[in-house]
Amino acid sequence: MNDYDYSAVEKVLGAEPESIAEMPEEIRAKMKTVLETIVVRTDEDRKELYNALDLLWQKGSVLATLNDVSKATGIPYATLSNLDFDTQQVIVFEYLADSGDIKKIYMFTNSALAVIELEKVAKLITVPVRELRGLPRRIQEQMCGAYAMEYDSDSTNADLITELREMMQP
Known part of the structure; x- marks a missing residue:
């Protein structure tokens, strides 16, 4: 400039x-x-x-x-x-x-950093990110950790999606 x-x-x-x-x-x-x-x-x-x-x-x-x-x-x-x-x-x-x-x-x-993947998690499980941000911090961190460790770009990630959705349940 x-x-x-x-x-x-x-x-x-x-x-x-x-x-x-x-x-x-x-x-x-x-x-x-x-x-x-x-x-x-x-x-x-x-x-x-x-x-x-x-x-x-x-x-x-x-x-x-x-x-x-x-x-x-x-x-x-x-x-x-x-x-x-x-x-x-x-x-x-x-x-x-x-x-x-x-x-x-x-x-x-x-x-x-513990929740940096939250937007990717939301996109994967087709849930608005604002809904995920409303969850307890511990659950957000668990979801992001699972995503970071288990996401496979060459897969449908069906098991991961199920696991992440189950984490949202009380």
Whole structure:
């Protein structure tokens, strides 16, 4: 992204160009795409542009800080960047609040990793993921563990589907 693009994002968001420059290239490329695709003719267009850029700015800010978290904790950046956005925000908040409490950051990371396959489980058993998120955490973790250990991409996974559905029963 060139300087013009940074100044356009700065103008829309009121952000410093340096903060945008520190963001991952993927985020900056998406910002550029937003700037090129949303034509501002009305206040509604202006609001849409702002909201799209603001969401990307938030995500980029979190990802930039996760890089610092990775360096401080030894948790691979790839692991942190693959967590859900809510967990990423919690980790960044905790890190900024107390960068020395590495144990807490590991706790949040491990907790998120324990249920990272939940969307895949939901898709496999054709149950809305929000329904699975309503289950006790222990059951979510068991389901994700079973999925991770037993899923076979070359199979119908009929036994696994039955097992996962049974886990949902009280």
